[in-house]
Every structure is written in C-alpha cells, then in structure tokens.
Amino acid sequence: MLPVMAGELDDRELMSRYRxxxxxxxxxLYARHKGPLYRYYLRQGLNDAIAAELFQDVWxxxxxxxxxxxxxxxxxxxxxxxxxxxxxxxxxxxxxxxDAFDEGVVTVQELPGDDCDGPQSQAxxxxxxxxxxxxxxxxxxxxxxxFVLREETGLGLADIAAVTHVSPETAKSRLRYAVRKLxxxxxxx
Numbered sequence: 001m002l003p004v005m006a007g008e009l010d011d012r013e014l015m016s017r018y019r020x021x022x023x024x025x026x027x028x029l030y031a032r033h034k035g036p037l038y039r040y041y042l043r044q045g046l047n048d049a050i051a052a053e054l055f056q057d058v059w060x061x062x063x064x065x066x067x068x069x070x071x072x073x074x075x076x077x078x079x080x081x082x083x084x085x086x087x088x089x090x091x092x093x094x095x096x097x098x099d100a101f102d103e104g105v106v107t108v109q110e111l112p113g114d115d116c117d118g119p120q121s122q123a124x125x126x127x128x129x130x131x132x133x134x135x136x137x138x139x140x141x142x143x144x145x146x147f148v149l150r151e152e153t154g155l156g157l158a159d160i161a162a163v164t165h166v167s168p169e170t171a172k173s174r175l176r177y178a179v180r181k182l183x184x185x186x187x188x189x
Contacts, residue, residue, distance in 0.1 A: 011075030011076060015066070026066075029075070033079060034055075037055060040080070040083060040148055040153060041054050041087070054083070057086045062082060074159060076153060077155065077159040077162050077163060080153060080159075081162060084163050084164055084165075087145075131186060135181075135182050135186055136148075138181075138185060139182070143174045143181065144178065146160055146178055149163060149164075157172050
C-alpha cells in the first residue's frame with residue numbers, strides 16, 4: 001500500500017498524525033490555515049503587530065496541546081476556538097486599548113487572499129473596500145466576529161457557536177444582525 005501524501009489528508013487526520021510525531025503533517029496544516037487565521041485577526045481590526053503576535057500564540061498553543069488533541073470536532077473549529085480565546089485574552093489584558101486599533105491597522109485592500117488577482121477582486125474599487133472596512137469595524141465585536149468566522153473561514157453556524165462559546169441560535173442571531181447592519185450601512189452611502 002502506498003503512503004498517503006500529507007496534502008491529501010483531512011485536517012483531523014493531519015493533526016492526529018502530528019500528535020503522533022509526524023512534523024510534515026503539521027507543516028501541511030500550517031500551510032492550509034495560516035492565511036485565513038491571520039486574516040481572521042486582521043479583520044477584527046487589530047494592527048499588523050498584534051495580529052502577528054496572536055497568530056503565533058495560536059500555533060504555539062496548538063503545538064503545546066498536540067498530545068491532548070482528540071478529533072471530536074473539525075480542526076478548524078478547534079483552531080478558531082483557540083484563536084477566539086487568544087483574542088479575548090488580549091482584549092482583557094489591554095482593556096481593549098486604543099493601541100490595538102491605531103494607524104497601523106491593515107486595510108482590506110492590503111489583506112492577502114486566495115484570489116487577490118482574480119477578476120472579482122480587481123473589479124472592486126478602493127473606495128468600496130474602504131467603505132466595507134469601515135462598516136465591518138463599526139459592527140459590535142460579537143457580530144463582527146460571527147461575520148468574519150462565516151465569510152473568511154467558511155465555518156457553519158454550529159462551528160461559530162462552538163468557537164465563540166454561545167448557542168447556535170445566538171450565533172445565528174449575531175450573524176443575521178451583522179449582515180443586516182452591513183447591508184444597511186453600505187446601502188446608505
């Protein structure tokens with residue numbers, strides 16, 4: 001039987017292999033999730049330095065806890081739960097200070113994406129992206145996080161609820177309000 005390439009395995013299997021000592025499995029997981037995880041932090045309104053620090057904290061915690069990992073949920077749910085907890089800890093430590101939202105905030109047009117050079121990305125004007133960034137930042141934290149988890153990472157309602165430690169109905173409500181407010185703010189301008 002031929003060995004399965006790490007890139008062909010799902011995330012849970014990769015994490016299980018990493019737990020058992022396969023470093024290549026971790027490298028594949030990291031490569032798959034580094035972009036979306038980093039953008040998750042940037043879309044929370046954090047500046048580049050703080051986003052990078054929290055990004056590293058998440059991976060350090062995953063590495064440290066690898067022996068305790070049990071594939072009871074999708075790996076992305078597990079990873080974003082760790083990311084959410086790191087974000088909450090950061091806000092508690094800094095009292096959500098202005099330093100986290102200074103002029104170093106990366107704008108939406110600067111965010112790396114999977115299809116940055118695609119026709120859809122090119123068609124969106126700089127002004128539209130700025131309006132969207134401002135509208136996203138104007139959302140309450142809980143609604144912004146639900147929206148980002150859905151749109152940036154593709155998590156479903158049950159996973160968003162698990163990540164943010166709320167009921168599925170609360171996650172659904174937050175997402176619904178976020179979409180409604182974004183539509184309203186973007187339509188008004």
